[in-house]
Amino acid sequence: xxxxxxxxxxxxxxxxxxxxxxxxxxxxxxxxxxxxxxxxxxxxxxxxxxxxxxxxxxxxxxxxxxxxxxxxxxxxxxxxxxxxxxxxxxxxxxxxxxxxxxxxxxxxxxxxxxxxxxxxxxxxxxxxxxxxxxxxxxxxxxxxxxxxxxxxxxxxxxxxxxxxxxxxxxxxxxxxxxx
Amino acid sequence: xxxxxxxxxxxxxxxxxxxxxxxxxxxxxxxxxxxxxxxxxxxxxxxxxxxxxxxxxxxxxxxxxxxxxxxxxxxxxxxxxxxxxxxxxxxxxxxxxxxxxxxxxxxxxxxxxxxxxxxxxxxxxxxxxxxxxxxxxxxxxxxxxxxxxxxxxxxxxxxxxxxxxxxxxxxxxxxxxxxxxxxxxxxxxxxxxxxxxxxxxxxxxxxxxxxxxxxxxxxxxxxxxxxxxxxxxxxxxxxxxxxxxxxxxxxxxxxxxxxxxxxxxxxxxxxxxxxxxxxxxxxxxxxxxxxxxxxxxxxxxxxx
Numbered sequence: 001x002x003x004x005x006x007x008x009x010x011x012x013x014x015x016x017x018x019x020x021x022x023x024x025x026x027x028x029x030x031x032x033x034x035x036x037x038x039x040x041x042x043x044x045x046x047x048x049x050x051x052x053x054x055x056x057x058x059x060x061x062x063x064x065x066x067x068x069x070x071x072x073x074x075x076x077x078x079x080x081x082x083x084x085x086x087x088x089x090x091x092x093x094x095x096x097x098x099x100x101x102x103x104x105x106x107x108x109x110x111x112x113x114x115x116x117x118x119x120x121x122x123x124x125x126x127x128x129x130x131x132x133x134x135x136x137x138x139x140x141x142x143x144x145x146x147x148x149x150x151x152x153x154x155x156x157x158x159x160x161x162x163x164x165x166x167x168x169x170x171x172x173x174x175x176x177x178x179x
Numbered sequence: 180x181x182x183x184x185x186x187x188x189x190x191x192x193x194x195x196x197x198x199x200x201x202x203x204x205x206x207x208x209x210x211x212x213x214x215x216x217x218x219x220x221x222x223x224x225x226x227x228x229x230x231x232x233x234x235x236x237x238x239x240x241x242x243x244x245x246x247x248x249x250x251x252x253x254x255x256x257x258x259x260x261x262x263x264x265x266x267x268x269x270x271x272x273x274x275x276x277x278x279x280x281x282x283x284x285x286x287x288x289x290x291x292x293x294x295x296x297x298x299x300x301x302x303x304x305x306x307x308x309x310x311x312x313x314x315x316x317x318x319x320x321x322x323x324x325x326x327x328x329x330x331x332x333x334x335x336x337x338x339x340x341x342x343x344x345x346x347x348x349x350x351x352x353x354x355x356x357x358x359x360x361x362x363x364x365x366x367x368x369x370x371x372x373x374x375x376x377x378x379x380x381x382x383x384x385x386x387x388x389x390x391x392x393x394x395x396x397x398x399x400x401x402x403x404x405x406x407x408x409x410x411x412x413x414x415x416x417x418x419x420x421x422x423x424x425x426x427x428x429x430x431x432x433x434x435x436x437x438x439x440x441x442x443x444x445x446x447x448x449x450x451x452x453x454x455x456x457x458x459x460x461x462x463x464x465x466x467x468x469x470x471x472x473x474x475x476x477x478x479x480x481x482x483x
Contacts, residue, residue, distance in 0.1 A: 071481050074481060076480070078204070115214070
């Protein structure tokens, strides 16, 4: 659905939007949701630094222990939580994820944030918004709105992890197969 | 993983999963809110038939940090002192709906029996002279934290091996994880089956020390000694105690461990126990995170 250059352009635009909306990103902390959200957060931080020379603190926040579906499967291995040294109190936190779907991951991330500190504001950036929200959550920055059927599966590939950049739509996966 | 009864039941991948999970959970201890909602609505019963300070408090803190409800049960002051059997106690717990039972018992094999009687997960917190798997896990975690690896690490476990469940669990776990263990003790304090354990054996502490990366001192368990295993405490201490002179024989990066409680002056001198290369205090802190990891991995997912 998206190729490398599309992802590149989308992230560049999101970085500009973050700079615009937060007036220069001076109080911004970028927190990615592992695994691919964390990679995307680092890419956004690079771009922000490139455009305006602002060094934005960047980290990751694992939400596994806050999920509402833990009891629906075996215990999952944990991702990495790495909160920048300055913390998040009084900052504008931009959560970064690869795909926004039901909104449950973001709900869990908001709970996790609350245990780490009290940000001034929380915003959400996502590379792909595929719809089918189950909670009242929306993204502030969207790379691409992708209309999907609920049974389909959206797969984001990033070169740091998967060797190449792409967004793929897998059809007719069984119900509940996730993102 | 349904139960955690023996360190020998863990595959290399399972053991590493527990250690990696603990490493992530360790960050929670550094936050102002040291709590995760993960086990909300789950019940963990601490069933302690033997005295314990560290392990019981550690399991309780671990369960509470994961938001589980904790019921503490100690044999003193319970119906056990009126003659209730382990099985009847187990059935009572079952009726209360325990998702996990943490058991310490004086009889080797008690957790194994219990696992057949309850539906929840059983975690062995020490059974007789048999095993203490979470202690071995926290020891391995502490070694990896200090030395950065476990593979190829040379570990000397020194002292009362015969009565030590910590030694057995450590030998089984560390050999799974690729460390080389040498047990050091007087012949009277080694179990008869020791040649079948996956480790080396030595009677001479001074010969082992220069090569060791980790020296784990064990407490001489006087309460379990019903015969004369060595002539005197003084002689034991002279031959197998870790004092300043022996400590100096270790290479500069080697660490000293002790599962506690310590007999200062007997198996370890106060000076060595309090040195910066001793991990004794951080072992206690690591105990909480490792037990959080074990509880999460055993009962954090679906009900089996």
